[in-house]
Amino acid sequence: MSRRHAMRVDWRRGNVLDLRRAYERACRVTPAGADWRMIQAEGRPIRVLVHEAPQPTERVILYFHGGGWMFGSPATHADISCELGRAIGSIVISVDYRLAPEHKAPAAIADGMAAVGFCRDAGFTSIILAGDSAGGALAFAVEREAAKRGERIAGVCSFYGAFGHVAAPCGKRRDGLDALSVRRYWRAANGSAGRSPYSISALADGPGCPVHLVIAGRDPLRDDSIALARAFKHRSVSVDIHPFEGHSFLQHPLAHRAKQTAYRNIAHWIGGLE
Template identity: 45%
Template sequence: MPPALRPALMRPRPSPPFDWLQGEVLDLRERYEQAFRVEDPGLNAWMNLPADGRSLRLLRQQPARRRGADAALLYFHGGGWIVGSPSTHADISRRLCDRTGLDLISVDYRLAPEHQAPAPIEDGLAALIHLLSTGAGGLGRRSAILCGDSAGAAIALALERRLEEPMRRQVLGVGAFYGSYGLLEHLSSQPWGSRAEGLDQGSVARYWRLAHGPAEPSPYAIGALAAPSTVPAYLLAAARDPLLPDSLALAEAYRRCGRPFTLDLAEGVGHGFLHEANGSKPAAAALARVSAWIDGLIPSP
């Protein structure tokens, strides 16, 4: 049975609307943080991890009731690679933390356009090494599960591709929730999403361009992600998400290359729906399925 959840975490709504297509990035970032910052009453601690001469900020969330497992979650928030933080997505990460009974480390990775790919992947690697390290200051976990939503889903999957043995063997799985993997051409014909939501073709193309600059090929694209691996992936997609074709195409690419994966299509919901898990039955049910998948990855003590 999953651990009991804490009181509902409510994610505020923005007002006035954001101009995702033409707005200045630093202004969007500041307003997004103010509008969506979640106050988590749970057991939390910010950590500053030295990484290549700089400081990488991590948010450690501890569950209401810890299970007896030597594993932890490593989480990457969404926000189109240009906005967001562990605080704006603390509602999703908190629910995963409490439902699985596992410690969770949410990565405050460097944002674009100041820091383009592969900077977020490098930050994820530093955080994963910290999570697995038995040295001074490390968490000393035997294994990890990588998770992320939207842009964070692409970062989590790209990080797994970056790993070498034996560290890859310490990653039990990757949970990728309604990710963005570069299929921009289909967005103009999608019935879901709008410019006001930042999910129109122009806005998503802007995020992609700012996240990469001249970098080619993209580490977040399906061609880079779809390689054979023994690490299972969980692709959670939303039926009313304009980015749905990205998850479907990645699932098909995984099928062709023989990678173990689960494709979970949540009906009646759109992009970012996991933020609504306190008031939406489909979102709560999807979160329960993700947590059950994570539970099945962890070896018995």
């Protein structure tokens, strides 16, 4: 059981600030070699957690943590961003984007775009966006906004993303993956239950960069990623399905083999982008 799934909180109705504090206590990770920094982007500071690369590189991965757009931070998902950097040999910058419900879409997307601009100004020639769960949707939404502005993104990688496709997921309430909990996250992030910048119709609208989707076969949100993959008509799509794993398996202490395979496949996919 992952630390998040071991939490005993009311994801449906719990106070947001209390849930955030509990999430941070349960899931916070401080990997060696990771440093908190403040970057100046579009005239305002944004906090990021930076995992340096072993060798100088012109490639950077911008990472967006999961947590239903409402909870979490780069620290609660530093185990993923750290392993991602190790597997690929690139610097990883995990963005501490603004959370819902105080900041609904497109606030988090604007933070992501500010980070893209920072990376471009810093001289990175290859920018890859990645994220897990709600962060996977955010990564794609940032890519769509970047395309509108003429910013080049090399690729987008999503780990068991949440795209509003499954209206009534049959997950467990204690995991925060039941229909009412998921509906709460979506409404908090978007202000309504309808179309949003994170919905499949928005994310698959028009051509774009190559994408890599990591899908967990026992995830209540599995069909979100499958539907997104099918919706992409003008992109190169790579799909990596782990049939026996659940949501958040990259943070599950017993999913060693699946995690190794997932990171290896991601590294192979990124290698093919160059």
